[in-house]
Amino acid sequence: MSAYALNRRDLDFLVFDWLRIEDLLDRPRFADHSRETLSSMLDLSETLARDLFQPAYKKSDQVEPWMDADGVHVIPEIAAAVHEHAASGLMAGAFDHDLGGLQAPLTAATASVACLMGANLSAAGFGMLTMANARLIATFGTPTQVQTFAAPQLTGEATGTMCLSEPQAGSSLADITTLADADGEDALGRRFRLRGTKMWISGADHDVTGNIVHLVLAKTPGPDGRPLPGVKGISLFIVPKTLPDGERNDAVVTGLNHKMGYRGIPNCVVAFGDGFAKPEGRPGAVGYLVGEVGQGLAQMFQMMNEARINVGLGAAMMAYRGYRQSLGYAQERLQGRAGGSATPTPIADHPDVRFMLMTQKTYAEGALALTLYCARLLDEEQTGPTPESARRLLDLLTPIAKTWPSEQGLIANDLAIQIHGGYGYTRDFDVEQVYRDNRLNPIHEGTxxxxxxxxxxxxxxxxxxxxxxxxxxxxxxxxxxxxxxxxxxxxxxxxxxxxxxxxxxxxxxxxxxxxxxxxxxxxxxxxxxxxxxxxxxxxxxxxxxxxxxxxxxxxxxxxxxxxxxxxxxxxxxxxxxxxxxxxxxxxxxxx
Amino acid sequence: MSAYALNRRDLDFLVFDWLRIEDLLDRPRFADHSRETLSSMLDLSETLARDLFQPAYKKSDQVEPWMDADGVHVIPEIAAAVHEHAASGLMAGAFDHDLGGLQAPLTAATASVACLMGANLSAAGFGMLTMANARLIATFGTPTQVQTFAAPQLTGEATGTMCLSEPQAGSSLADITTLADADGEDALGRRFRLRGTKMWISGADHDVTGNIVHLVLAKTPGPDGRPLPGVKGISLFIVPKTLPDGERNDAVVTGLNHKMGYRGIPNCVVAFGDGFAKPEGRPGAVGYLVGEVGQGLAQMFQMMNEARINVGLGAAMMAYRGYRQSLGYAQERLQGRAGGSATPTPIADHPDVRFMLMTQKTYAEGALALTLYCARLLDEEQTGPTPESARRLLDLLTPIAKTWPSEQGLIANDLAIQIHGGYGYTRDFDVEQVYRDNRLNPIHEGTxxxxxxxxxxxxxxxxxxxxxxxxxxxxxxxxxxxxxxxxxxxxxxxxxxxxxxxxxxxxxxxxxxxxxxxxxxxxxxxxxxxxxxxxxxxxxxxxxxxxxxxxxxxxxxxxxxxxxxxxxxxxxxxxxxxxxxxxxxxxxxxx
The missing domain is CATH 1.20.1410 (I/LWEQ domain)
Structure with a gap:
């Protein structure tokens, strides 16, 4: 079997030669960075990928997250990988110095996470969600909310989730029924009590970190006490698993989804305000409003768009991984006699196998280029001379950056299995898992x-x-x-x-x-x-x-x-x- | 979740209206048959599928075949399904009355097995391999070989395998190294001693039946004592797990492949003549030559071609199953408001979902039509006025009948998952298993x-x-x-x-x-x-x-x-x- 390893030159080619990330370094935000610091980030990412994320790949598929009276558990190898990712500083790589981040270009931070995704996509999901969550709070939250709920995510003390879907409302967010009733105000903002059930929530409970910060879409009641219809009644709430005073909040995972793949991170049904706990003696999970009432969906779309590009990036890396592994296998496996050879030849010499390899290359590397291009546009939006134009182009490209890698990446993964023949159909090799992990990508964050x-x-x-x-x-x-x-x-x-x-x-x-x-x-x-x-x-x-x-x-x-x-x-x-x-x-x- | 059931009218339409199977009933071979007897066969097949094959579907995925000191085991539900399939007479439906068969048209027997394949593809694999094995022996074996090795397969006392591939020789059969040394002759024919390892052998050991009949390709030595090079040195041998005198033959499963899907039937590594047993005190597994030395590959191609069409048929039925289940789901699941509806509508009303449903319908039903058309050609070859012309056309269509359902069927299965959204990615629903089961089909019996x-x-x-x-x-x-x-x-x-x-x-x-x-x-x-x-x-x-x-x-x-x-x-x-x-x-x- 051909072990997976990134060809670092592929990444350097895209980031340095093609996207010319060094051109960004003149900008004041990146004053502390140089080609050397960015290369070091990628070096460290490769090391983490190789030493922590990759070794947990098979086991995280074989030993799914499980639930007992203490909550949800994941294998310790995943916890170690997530901890080290946070401790390395890479997870917060693109965040402000003020928040403890490295203040690196998003292009570099995205290339960094790509390394981890290729090694273990679902394990990298913790960091991906956590950073998108923290970024949303950093963008729309009050300074106290940022300090209380975003900062601990950057240090690895907490992880984050996004809670949008409900059992009856997947693609149709207008139909969510989770209700948020006003419950006064404190230093953390306007307090609400949430009741409802969220579905398909990745990382909603686990034993990786002590706290978990949920970002929850819910509806405030209209004048008649009933949820406002449509999407305009949707607001966004921060609902931590553990409240700042240490009390357990009433946000409880009641079930796990048993998935086809992508099993390193638990996917959960979460009950808010179901009576498991009654913080301060009142029913309902405590949630703090982000921004204004009715702005929830617009705010959430920042996180959603970031997640969509990350989905595309993950799909690209699964395509890339399958490509690299089948490329290795095709050079090792002898079968048949291509070109009239007298002795068995590597299957890479068979024209049909070459066709499958090159198809994968164009899909995998094309997908990676597309998603890194989007990251580069994010940098333009954040620090470039024409941020509005960068934002518009990114908006246009987002559905493509989410979908093309997901759809074509799966076709690539299918070819990686095919090149492996019967071996590819066994769980002794990685490629069938790569396919199963990747199959989520055309579904989540918008089909x-x-x-x-x-x-x-x-x-x-x-x-x-x-x-x-x-x-x-x-x-x-x-x-x-x-x-x-x-x-x-x-x-x-x-x-x-x-x-x-x-x-x-x-x-x-x-x-x-x-x-x-x-x-x-x-x-x-x-x-x-x-x-x-x-x-x-x-x-x-x-x-x-x-x-x-x-x-x-x-x-x-x-x-x-x-x-x-x-x-x-x-x-x-x-x-x-x-x-x-x-x-x-x-x-x-x-x- | 939408339970799977065949729409019987689809099968009747193909078999009776389109392929006009009743036109065959004038032929002497089918004198005992009428529309009623053939319909009864399909009725019984539907019953077996519903009552025995379908209930074992999930469990046969969750509880893989396992191996201990007694050999390989499968869940009892699979054994019961295979036994009942044989006992019903359907398994031997197309065989001669003389051999205990129903002497029905192959088109009807194929439609019958299609019912079972849709309900549990890997469980149906036992009968499929067993019948193809028995048919090969019935075609090329001596009367004694037929009586000893084919007849018990028709009654369900034994099952059959096809042993072609070796670890180093998958697609390239010229490179097999299993060696067969002459060892005299007895009532069962020319006896040989086989030594070598076969790979990817479905059903090579299990506790479903007492005996297992292996059909093994091996090379006889040339004048220098070494295996003849190329495919011309390949002969075909019958190697039973238990010899007619009750002695254990030296054909032993030494490992199981852990597959992505298709788990109801064990896939095995088989060691022939590895010393586990020494029948009559001599090393090597006892094998009886079928036909003449050097005819192995040509003979095996009868079984291979039958298997290829059956692979296409199984793929068609997996496509069909995914289609029917996503069609059911699409009518049950409410989401969004298609066509300006005021309340949530079934997702089947969304144009995009309709596109995915109709694509599946054309692939699934087209694939089923294609494979049943091939079965009809087999009837023409067996009993029609121009058998040679039917054979030629069937030869031309075989690679298409094997591949088109396998490749397009997987695309259909992918769409079935997609229609189910997040639910389709969970193991609570069937469609992800259907995909995994089907993923073998573009690989086995020739990629x-x-x-x-x-x-x-x-x-x-x-x-x-x-x-x-x-x-x-x-x-x-x-x-x-x-x-x-x-x-x-x-x-x-x-x-x-x-x-x-x-x-x-x-x-x-x-x-x-x-x-x-x-x-x-x-x-x-x-x-x-x-x-x-x-x-x-x-x-x-x-x-x-x-x-x-x-x-x-x-x-x-x-x-x-x-x-x-x-x-x-x-x-x-x-x-x-x-x-x-x-x-x-x-x-x-x-x-």
Missing amino acids: TGIQAIDLLGRKLARDEGALADLLTRIAATSAKARTGDLADCADALDQVWSRLSDHARSIASPLSPQALFGATQALRAWGHGVVAWLWLDLALTASEGPQDDFNEGKRAACRFFFTYELPRIGLWLDAAGAGDTTTLTLPMEAF | TGIQAIDLLGRKLARDEGALADLLTRIAATSAKARTGDLADCADALDQVWSRLSDHARSIASPLSPQALFGATQALRAWGHGVVAWLWLDLALTASEGPQDDFNEGKRAACRFFFTYELPRIGLWLDAAGAGDTTTLTLPMEAF
Whole structure:
């Protein structure tokens, strides 16, 4: 079996050569950083990944989190990995010095977490959720809330969760019924009592840290005492497992979901205000309002968008891991006699295996490039000269950055299993677990179908100029490519983007049933269009580097993507526009 | 959760309306059969599926086969299901009366096993392997061998295995090293002593039946005492776990593979002649030669081809199961407000969910049609007026019937999970297990890559007229469709088959590296082309039936397939012919 290890040069190529992260270092926020400090962050991330996250990979699948009278438990190896991640400073890498962070560029912090995700995706989930939670509190909370609830997450004393879904309300947050009744005010803000059940909550209880900070969406009652309808009545509350005075809050995990994969982190049903505890003798879990009443969903979308890009990043790293492991296996495993060899040859010599390897490479590395590009846009939003433009472009790309790695990453993982043959179907090898871990990614934080509606109905139909920005960037890549040996790719890219632009103009808001019917096909077309652009851009960067195997591989991957993947865009757009209504109007009995 | 149940009308539609199985009943072999007897077989199959196979589904995943000093064990529910399958007479449904079979058409026997496969694929694997094993012995064995080794399999006293692969020789059977030394002759035939290790052997030990009949490929030594090189030295041996005199044979399972799914049947490493037992005091497992020395691979291909179609059938039924369960779930689960509804609507009303449902329907029912069509060809080969022509067409279709259901079935299963959302990712629902069970199918009995080489390099490049037969049948469907409201589909089908025919003519033997590079893409194109034809044919049958929702659904599925799936054929053929050599010649260091 081929052990997984990141090829560090892949990461350096993306972060330093392609995204030119050193250009950020002139900005005052990053005054303490240099190429050396950022490289050290990645070195340390690799070490943590190798020494703590990777060794727990198999066991975290075999020994699922379990629950007893003391709550939920995870294997000690996971706890050790999360602790060390926090203690290393890497977890808070992008946070302000004031909060104990390293104040590094988000691009570097994202590349750091990518190392851990590749080694153990679900274990890295603790840090990912914790940082997104802390960042939301840091953005919208009062200074006291930040100090009380965000700061302990940065030091590893607490972890964080996001509590949105309920058993009856997954994608449809307007239908949540968790209710928050006003309960006065104290130094931590406006206090409420929450009652309701949240579902699919990762890390909602465990024995990794003493405290857990839940960020909970709930509805305040209207004048009639009933929850306000729709999403406008939704507010955001901080609900800690343990209250600042040490009392146990009434936020209790009542069940664990037994998952197909992604088992290092428990996924929980959480009862708020179910009577397990009555802090200060009153029913309901104590929660502190963040910001204003009714702002919950808007605030939560900061965390949600960060989580979506992290989902894409995790999916990219699972694709990358499967690719690297099947690449190793294909060079070790002898079978058949490729090219008329007299003795058995490595299966990497079989043309079909090469096709599967290169497909994986284009998906895995393309997905990683896409998500790191988004991290770079976050840096532009935070410290760049045109933050608003960076935000708009990031908004446009978020559904793609969430979905493309998730969907294509699974196809890559499927190929990694296939290359391993029967061995890949056994649990002795990693690739079947990699697939199972990754299978969550097209579902959580908004399914692929939800992302498609977001891209078409919200981002493209109500375009605020982001598409023009994107087209300008693509045109710049294309113009540069036209002067060299990738000119044919530039032509192909221009043609594809001409069609995608036409498609964008054809979208009417609200989306018609026919448009909704083909929305996922359209999302695929956009995803491939964006990644084609990125591959051409990557190939240009590779062309500027030393002419070695590594850079030749990037250029070959670009060519492969343009030959074998780009043509699919037209087909998806045809499908998106086919306007078939037969299936839409068919009685269910006919299915 | 939506419990799985077959829609019996789907099966009746395929078997009686479309394949017109009643037309077979004029043939002498089937003199005892009528529509009623065949319907009874299917009724009984449904009962067995519901009462024995289905209840064991979850448990057979949770409690894997285990091994102790007594050998390998499976859960008693599996043993009960296999026993009842044999006792019912259904397992031997297609066998001769002389051997205790029902002498029913293979089409009916295949539809019968499909019922069981949908309920519990891996449990049905016992019967599938056992019947293919018995059929091979019945075809090539001596009367004594048939009586001793095939007959007990038909009554459920023994089960059968196929032992081809070895740890170092999976796809490459030329490299097997199991050696068979001559050891005299007795009433059962020429006796040999086998030594070697077989890998990936399903059902090689268990406590379901007292005896197990292994069919083993091994090499006899050449004049120098060493195994003959290549596939020509391969012979076929019957190696029972227990010899006719009651002595334990030296065929011992030394390890179990721990699989991603498909766990109802143990998958084993088997040591032959490793010294566990020494029958009659001599080393080596006792094996009886089937037919002549050197004929092993050719004989085994009867069993292999049958197994390949059964793999396709199982994959089709997994696709079908996932479809039916997600169809049920989509009608139960309320979420969001499709079409401006004031209250939450079933997710089946969301256009995106309908797209996923209809895609599954076209894959699942198309795959089932394809594999049952192959069973019908087996009946033509066995009892029809032009057996040779049926055999040739079946040979051509076998790699497609094995692969298309396996590959497209997994995509269908992925969509079934997706429709279930977070619930689909939990083990409380069936769909993630369905996916895991099905994931074996593109691997075993020849991977997708192997099937692609078989289709292009063997079946199409050395075409014996099968393609002309196929084109004649397609033209007949197309001509019939042209007279009605499906005329546009007929035109599209003709165009596609014109391109596929061009592709067939372009294939040079032996396949070039470029052709091998794109072979899997070509196989996909051929698969979609064949299934498009079948869908049009199904729609024509539906048009001739009552104009109800059921038949309307078949016609809608045909239209959907032609709108959204047919166009992919051109793209795959483009990819197959792209002739890219960059990836082929790239140094491994560049990957």
